[in-house]
Amino acid sequence: MTYLAKPKLHHPSLPKNKLGFTRRDYEGKVSTLCAGCGHDSISAALIEAFFELAVEPHKVAKLSGIGCSSKTPDYFLGQSHGFNTVHGRMPSVLTGANLANRDLIYLGVSGDGDSASIGIGQFAHVMRRGVNMTYILENNGVYGLTKGQFSATADKGSKAKKGATNKDTAIDTVGLALLMGATFVARSFSGDKRQLTPLIKAGIAHQGAAFIDVISPCVAFNNHAGSTKSYDYVREHNEAVNRLDFWPSREAIGADYAEGDVIEVPAGAEGSIIRLRKLAADYDPTDKVNAVSHIARAAEKGEVLTGLLYVSPDSEDLHAHLNTYPAPFNKLGEKDLCPGSAMLDKINAGLR
Amino acid sequence: MTTTTIKRLEALNDFVVKFANVNGSGSASANELFAKAFLRMGIPVSPRNIFPSNIQGLPTWYEVRVTEKGHLGRRGGVDLMVAMNPQTWAQDVKEIEPGGYLFYDNTKPLPPSKFRDDINVIGMPLTEITNATYTDSRERQLFKNIIYVGALAGMLGMEPEVIAELIGEQYKGKEKLLKPNLNALQLGLNYARQNLKDAMGLKVKRAYNVGDKIFIEGNAAAALGCVYGGATVCAWYPITPSSSLAEAFQFYCSKMRVDKETGKNKFAIIQAEDELASIGIVVGAGWNGARAFTSTSGPGISLMSEFIGLAYFAEIPAVIIDVQRGGPSTGMPTRTQQSDVVKAAYLSHGDTKHVLLFPHDPNECFHFAAEALDLAERLQTPVFLMTDLDIGMNQRLTDPFKWDDSRRYDRGKLMTAEMLDAGKEFGRYKDFDGDGIPYRTLPATHPSKGAYFTRGTSKNPYATYSEAGADYQYNMQRLQKKFETAKTLVPQPVLTPAKHPARFGVIYYGSTSPSMHEALEALSEQNIHVNALRVRGFPFGDELFDFVASHSKVFVVEQNRDAQLKTLLVNDAGINPANLISILHYDGTPITARFIQKEIAEIVAALNVRPINIKKDKAA
Numbered sequence: 003m004t005y006l007a008k009p010k011l012h013h014p015s016l017p018k019n020k021l022g023f024t025r026r027d028y029e030g031k032v033s034t035l036c037a038g039c040g041h042d043s044i045s046a047a048l049i050e051a052f053f054e055l056a057v058e059p060h061k062v063a064k065l066s067g068i069g070c071s072s073k074t075p076d077y078f079l080g081q082s083h084g085f086n087t088v089h090g091r092m093p094s095v096l097t098g099a100n101l102a103n104r105d106l107i108y109l110g111v112s113g114d115g116d117s118a119s120i121g122i123g124q125f126a127h128v129m130r131r132g133v134n135m136t137y138i139l140e141n142n143g144v145y146g147l148t149k150g151q152f153s154a155t156a157d158k159g160s161k162a163k164k165g166a167t168n169k170d171t172a173i174d175t176v177g178l179a180l181l182m183g184a185t186f187v188a189r190s191f192s193g194d195k196r197q198l199t200p201l202i203k204a205g206i207a208h209q210g211a212a213f214i215d216v217i218s219p220c221v222a223f224n225n226h227a228g229s230t231k232s233y234d235y236v237r238e239h240n241e242a243v244n245r246l247d248f249w250p251s252r253e254a255i256g257a258d259y260a261e262g263d264v265i266e267v268p269a270g271a272e273g274s275i276i277r278l279r280k281l282a283a284d285y286d287p288t289d290k291v292n293a294v295s296h297i298a299r300a301a302e303k304g305e306v307l308t309g310l311l312y313v314s315p316d317s318e319d320l321h322a323h324l325n326t327y328p329a330p331f332n333k334l335g336e337k338d339l340c341p342g343s344a345m346l347d348k349i350n351a352g353l354r
Numbered sequence: 355m356t357t358t359t360i361k362r363l364e365a366l367n368d369f370v371v372k373f374a375n376v377n378g379s380g381s382a383s384a385n386e387l388f389a390k391a392f393l394r395m396g397i398p399v400s401p402r403n404i405f406p407s408n409i410q411g412l413p414t415w416y417e418v419r420v421t422e423k424g425h426l427g428r429r430g431g432v433d434l435m436v437a438m439n440p441q442t443w444a445q446d447v448k449e450i451e452p453g454g455y456l457f458y459d460n461t462k463p464l465p466p467s468k469f470r471d472d473i474n475v476i477g478m479p480l481t482e483i484t485n486a487t488y489t490d491s492r493e494r495q496l497f498k499n500i501i502y503v504g505a506l507a508g509m510l511g512m513e514p515e516v517i518a519e520l521i522g523e524q525y526k527g528k529e530k531l532l533k534p535n536l537n538a539l540q541l542g543l544n545y546a547r548q549n550l551k552d553a554m555g556l557k558v559k560r561a562y563n564v565g566d567k568i569f570i571e572g573n574a575a576a577a578l579g580c581v582y583g584g585a586t587v588c589a590w591y592p593i594t595p596s597s598s599l600a601e602a603f604q605f606y607c608s609k610m611r612v613d614k615e616t617g618k619n620k621f622a623i624i625q626a627e628d629e630l631a632s633i634g635i636v637v638g639a640g641w642n643g644a645r646a647f648t649s650t651s652g653p654g655i656s657l658m659s660e661f662i663g664l665a666y667f668a669e670i671p672a673v674i675i676d677v678q679r680g681g682p683s684t685g686m687p688t689r690t691q692q693s694d695v696v697k698a699a700y701l702s703h704g705d706t707k708h709v710l711l712f713p714h715d716p717n718e719c720f721h722f723a724a725e726a727l728d729l730a731e732r733l734q735t736p737v738f739l740m741t742d743l744d745i746g747m748n749q750r751l752t753d754p755f756k757w758d759d760s761r762r763y764d765r766g767k768l769m770t771a772e773m774l775d776a777g778k779e780f781g782r783y784k785d786f787d788g789d790g791i792p793y794r795t796l797p798a799t800h801p802s803k804g805a806y807f808t809r810g811t812s813k814n815p816y817a818t819y820s821e822a823g824a825d826y827q828y829n830m831q832r833l834q835k836k837f838e839t840a841k842t843l844v845p846q847p848v849l850t851p852a853k854h855p856a857r858f859g860v861i862y863y864g865s866t867s868p869s870m871h872e873a874l875e876a877l878s879e880q881n882i883h884v885n886a887l888r889v890r891g892f893p894f895g896d897e898l899f900d901f902v903a904s905h906s907k908v909f910v911v912e913q914n915r916d917a918q919l920k921t922l923l924v925n926d927a928g929i930n931p932a933n934l935i936s937i938l939h940y941d942g943t944p945i946t947a948r949f950i951q952k953e954i955a956e957i958v959a960a961l962n963v964r965p966i967n968i969k970k971d972k973a974a
Contacts, residue, residue, distance in 0.1 A: 060805060063642070063797045076807050076819075083797035085641060086809040087634070088664050094589075094631040098638025098646060099797070101587050101622045106798055124634070127627040327618040331586040332643030332796060336763055338620055339584040341610040343757040349578065350754040353568035354393070 019056040028052045028059055030080040034073070040192030040218030040233075041071055041140050045078045047195050048109070048138075051202035052079065055250070062107045063099055067092040067121060070147055071113035071140035071218075090121025093128030093137075097320070100133055103330035104321050107206055108135040115145050118154040118173045125175075129182035129211045134319035136205040136212045137184075139175055140192070142220040143231035150223035157304075161228030176311055177297045179213040180290065185317035186212035187293070189308045191236050192219065201310060203248040207270030210317035217306060236306050243285040243296070243309040244278040251275070267313050278310060287313050360474055361453035364555040367397050367422035369433040371506075371556075374446045376439050378410030384499035385416040386749070387520055388506065392420055393569055393751070394516040396561040400426040400868070402748045402944060407594065407687040413442045422561050426715075426751060427869030430946035434556055436502060443468065455554060457506070476553045478505055478545060487541065497538040504542020509554040514543055568716075568754050572745035573649075575716035576675055577602035578755065579723025580647055581610060584763050585673070587646035589624045589635035591654060594687045595743040596677035599649040600625075629654035633661040633672065640671040641808060643796040645727045645763075647673035652681045652694050655701065662736050663702025664810045666833070669783070669792065671730035671737075671766070674698075675723065678742040680942045689942030690743035692864055695918035698738045699892060699926070705830065707926070709737045709840050710892040714867035715745060717752040718890075722845065731766035733840055734794060742913070744865040744944040769793040774803040782806045783829055784815035790835030837893055844891025847898060850874070852883035857963060859905035860954070861898075863889040863919060865944060866911050872947035873954065880951075882958050884909070889919065894927045902929050907961070909954060911937045913945050 016024040028049040033042050052062065059081040066072035068089035075084040087095045096110050110128075117125045117139050128137070143156040152160075155175060156168045180187045186208040190198040198216060205212035217236050219225045225232045230239075244265075251273045263280035267288065278287060286292060293312040300307035327334075363369070371388075375381035382403075389401040400419040406412040419429055434455040437446045450456055452472045458464075460477025469475055480502060484494040507517055518536055525532040577599050580588070590600040600623065607621040626632040632648040639646035650658070655676055665672045680686025681693045700707055709729060713722045722739055730737040767787075769780055774795075780803065783792050792815075795804035806817035814820040815828065850871070862870045867888060874886055887901045902908050902923075910920045917936040923929045937953045939945040 058801060060798050060801045065638075081802055081805050083795070083805050084807040085638075086807065086811070087637075088660050088810060091630060091634045091661065094626065094634025095638035095641070097624065097631075098587060098589065098635035098640070098644075099642040100638075101624075101635070102639040102642035102644030102646070103797070123627055124631055127631065131624075321622075324622050325617070325619050326622055327613055327616065327620045331620070331622070331639075334584075334586065334620060336584065336761075339586065339611070340582055340757070343759050345610065346582070346755050346757045350566075350568050353570050353754075354564075354566075 019053055021056045021058065023053065023056070023059070025049060025053045027081070028079055030075070030077045033077040035070060036222050038221040039070070040142060040216075040220070041074050042077070043192040043195065044138065044140055044198070044216050044218055045074050047198040047202055049078050050195070050199045051206065054199070055203055055206060057107060057206075061105070062109060064109045064111065065092050065096045065099065066111040067113070067116035069113040069116050069145070071111055072116060074140070075109070075111050090116050090119070091124055092116070093121065093124035093133070096135055097128060097131065097133050100135065100320065101326075102332045104134070104326065105330050108133070110135050110137040112137065112139050114139065114141045114143060114153040114155040114175070118175055122154070122173070126178065126182045129179050129184040129213065131320050132183065132185065132210045132318060132323065134210055134321065136202065136208070136214065138202070139213070139215045140218040141175065141215050141231070142218050142224055143229070144220050144224040146220050146223055157230040160230045161226070163223050163226055174297065174301055175215045176213070177294065177301075180294055180297070180312055183211070184213045185210040185314035187312040188213070188310045189215045189217070189306070191217045191240055191306070191308055193233060193237065194240070194308070197242065197245065197308060200246045200248040204246060204269050204276045204310065207248065207272070207274045208313070208317065209270055210314070210319045230304070239304060239306045241300060241305040241307050243282045243307060243311065244280055244287065246310050247277045249275045249277065267315055276310070276313065281309070287311060288315055290314075360472060362474055362555040363433055363451060363453040363455070365433065366557050366559060367420060367561055369420050369556045370429055370431060371418045371420065371434045371436065372432040372446075372449070373416040373418075373436040374439045374442050375414050375416065376441070377406060377408055377412045377414040379499070380496045381414070381438065381499050382416070383524075384503050385418070387517065387524070388503045389418045389749070390520055390569065391507070391512055391517045392558065393564050394520065395513055395558060396564050397422055397558060398424040398426065398563055398567075398751050400428075400750065402428060402744070404943070405688050413439050420558065422563055424563055424751070425868065425872040425947065427867070427872050428944045428946045429872070430948040436506065438502070447473070455556070457502070474553070476509070476550060478502070478550070483541065483545070493534075497534065500535055500538035501542040501545075504539040505546040505550065506542075507539075508543045508546025509550050511557045511559065513560070514539070564751065566754055567751045569749050569751055570716045571598065571747055571749050572713070572716045572719040572741050573599035573677060573747060574602040575752070575755070576649070576719040576723040576739065576741065576746075578606050579720040580727065581606045582720070582757055583645065583724030583727035585645045585647050585727055586620060587622050587635065587639040587644050589626050589632040589646070589648050591626050591629045591632050591650065593651050593654055595679050595747045596649040596651050596654075596675065598747065599675060599677065629657040630661065633658040633674070636672045636674075637661055637665050637670050640665070640730070645671075645731070647675060647727070649675040649677065651677050651679045652685065652697075653683075655694055655697060659702045662708065663704060663706050665736045666702065666706045666708065667704075667810055668808050669734040669794070670808075671734055673723075673726045673730050673737050673739065675739040675741065677746040678740065686942045688743070690865065690944055691913050691940060691942065692740075692742055692866075693914035693918065693940070695740065695914070696916070696921050698740060699922055707837055707893070709733060709735060709844060711737065711739050711845060712863040712890050713739065713741055713745065714864055714888065715752045716750050717755065719745065720755045725845065728764040729840075729843060732764050732843065733791060733836060734766060735836070740864065742865050767791055767793040769795045769799065769804055771800040774800045780804050781815045782817040783813060783832070785832045785835065789839045790832045790837070791839060792832075841893045841895045844893070844895070846895060847890055847901075848888040849897075849901070850886040850888070852885050853878060854883040856883040856885045857906045858884045858958065859901055859908040860884050860886045860911060861889055861901070861908055861919070861923070862886065862911040866913060869945050869947040869950055870911060873950035876947065876951045877954055880955060882955060884954065892922060892926075894923070898923075898927065899929070902933055907935055908933055909935050909937050909957070911945070911950060913939050915940045
């Protein structure tokens with residue numbers, strides 16, 4: 003949405019990752035969102051995560067729905083193809099794109115209106131299918147672009163800027179994703195980049211449906227007293243179950259790790275490791291049933307439960323379910339796809 | 355019942371048999387066996403399922419037209435009714451042509467009031483025979499069907515060896531089922547030979563009119579076309595009458611698209627949660643360079659509306675196969691119509707228009723499906739294959755499929771990394787070639803060039819968001835130009851000239867085709883000569899304008915209430931509606947030759963014009 007071009011000149015001493023890219027190579031256009039918007043912090047965490055993972059920027063496909071959150075893919079990874087689809091339907095488009103070329107990294111960016119209201123059906127089904135993606139829900143409990151209506155994730159009793167109280171039950175997207183079969187489920191806060199960045203990295207490495215709900219306050223319409231999605235509320239009620247570090251390989255793990263309440267989970271196919279420092283003593287993120295009840299209890303208490311809430315150590319993705327060929331479909335030609343005239347003659351003969 | 359005063363229809367290789375059954379009674383495979391036996395005797399047939407939206411218990415019919423001349427449309431009328439459903443008895447008896455035949459199970463005698471005095475009644479104690487022969491109730495039901503096929507074969511003079519051969523093929527490797535089926539067939543044959551010797555005036559005799567034609571449903575043919583056309587992604591949601599298309603794609607892919615070395619699939623089929631997700635998956639795959647399609651029917655088309663607008667405006671290839679059924683709303687899910695034409699042509703909000711293809715038989719379903727995949731990529735837009743239940747769900751005799759092995763998929767204007775490195779300018783929505791079609795890059799084409807943000811909002815030629823009026827208009831006019839280009843790429847109409855100079859023309863499309871041709875022959879015998887143009891694609895090309903201009907009146911024959919193709923002719927092609935006369939059939943049954951003939955003859959009579967004087971015309 004911007005007409006401003008960023009300067010292309012880089013400072014020569016900007017740090018580079020192992021592919022030689024600087025953080026600037028992962029940036030996009032200048033954001034047109036409101037100053038202080040939580041979504042811009044998420045974009046910054048995404049840039050950081052991709053930089054640290056040393057992903058080739060063009061090997062990422064960014065897909066989004068409609069809304070403030072869905073505009074953000076224009077503001078990071080400018081060398082990647084992006085697709086701003088239709089409201090609530092990003093999951094199906096991402097599924098199709100993923101089927102066409104399994105070699106890319108798929109990032110889905112959505113909001114609470116997009117995913118929990120109009121798109122709740124597609125949200126549920128993309129998790130069920132185990133599409134290999136990282137699905138980021140930028141959750142502010144409010145419709146920003148249409149100026150302040152409650153969304154379906156607004157908590158019961160939360161107050162709108164103009165004073166109305168929300169009477170409807172909130173949809174808890176992490177609980178929903180978990181029940182629908184997502185194999186990586188996390189919640190974070192846009193104001194906590196230290197927690198969010200490694201979660202994104204782990205989500206990208208995860209083979210299967212990775213879902214990260216990020217509470218992302220709307221400074222224009224939902225950051226007032228009485229809102230449960232304001233910066234102040236989330237800071238006061240943030241209950242992190244664990245702190246996560248993501249390591250590209252076992253060898254890379256730093257030696258300065260204090261042993262103790264640490265859980266290791268393999269992440270993805272290439273030997274990466276997730277190390278979790280337990281903050282809640284009884285929390286085992288590989289135990290799905292326990293995760294479901296923990297999330298429900300926290301919601302009852304009005305806590306914002308964050309961290310890696312669930313990860314399946316042996317996840318499978320849609321391509322595994324469909325037993326698809328290893329080469330991307332969009333690279334297959336006649337030789338691979340067309341059975342030819344001799345076969346057709348046989349088929350004809352069988353139809354007489 | 356039979357008395358000497360009743361007229362007896364006599365016909366050789368040219369009659370209509372209708373089976374009235376109860377849904378779920380196993381009659382379908384026996385009836386199909388009956389139909390196929392004629393083909394093996396070299397006599398063309400055209401069978402049609404007339405079935406309810408139900409799994410078990412409701413009435414279902416199967417109509418077999420035996421037609422040595424190869425008239426594959428529905429004729430209208432029934433010469434022999436095989437009445438196996440007491441529920442529909444009265445209606446079934448009523449449908450028989452005077453002098454025609456009623457075949458029924460006379461185990462329990464019926465009062466004379468149940469019959470008509472102008473038809474020939476043939477009774478056979480089917481229940482008595484099956485009860486005496488079989489103990490299991492399911493066997494009694496299933497073999498009753500085969501027994502009546504045997505009896506009909508005996509009466510009509512069909513070659514029993516041919517039916518036995520077909521049964522043999524059906525139960526190949528299942529010897530346990532083969533023998534009792536052959537026995538049941540023989541049982542029926544013997545009964546007819548002994549008891550119904552001269553009951554039937556309809557006869558068949560081996561002919562040589564089937565040639566190398568094949569017998570297949572349009573849905574299976576379209577699915578095969580998608581396999582040959584290189585579709586790798588199919589997303590669908592179950593809906594009658596299109597479900598068998600996706601299932602056939604699954605079947606053919608499992609036979610021909612599994613990599614021999616790895617055992618891995620070179621296809622992905624998703625049964626989506628609804629039609630919105632189906633088309634979303636297709637759009638996502640098309641955006642990322644895989645050939646993708648969905649198959650659906652009217653209600654699905656309505657649901658896909660928003661995504662189709664996105665694909666049109668963001669210029670993403672997609673193939674939508676619409677197997678049309680009776681609308682509006684849930685309408686008549688198991689009946690046929692051509693009533694999605696206008697909807698598909700202008701689907702979605704804003705100024706949108708789409709490319710439509712109209713196949714008229716399974717052969718064109720195959721070829722147009724493959725063609726649609728090419729066109730969608732060439733034009734970077736949704737392409738609709740507009741078939742219907744009549745073509746899609748009935749086995750039809752059709753020309754064998756052909757494939758030229760030197761044919762290459764037309765991937766359209768794809769900008770490659772090499773082109774970008776060579777300095778070729780990339781403007782995703784810019785018209786470089788003057789045909790309105792821009793170049794596109796696929797995701798991950800190049801590390802630093804050619805990436806863009808696809809969106810449904812307005813943009814400038816370089817894919818940057820823009821609400822500037824000039825940018826918007828440039829884009830809309832370019833899309834219009836692209837649509838003009840499409841005129842030259844869609845399948846061109848097929849002209850069938852009358853044998854004599856003709857004042858009148860007729861435009862028709864899709865499943866109307868076989869009945870139309872039969873009607874034209876009959877009209878010609880009445881000295882009514884009509885030139886015929888079969889439309890095969892939208893947007894319409896110049897040939898259509900010439901056709902309309904060269905006739906005083908042009909009939910437009912369609913299977914919908916609102917004259918939808920005529921609407922396109924008037925609205926999109928700007929043809930004067932005063933020159934067009936609609937002939938509309940929309941009761942859900944396939945249009946018949948008799949209906950078309952009658953309608954045209956009546957209108958011509960009312961117009962009171964004499965045929966063009968042939969001699970005078972030649973002199974001029």
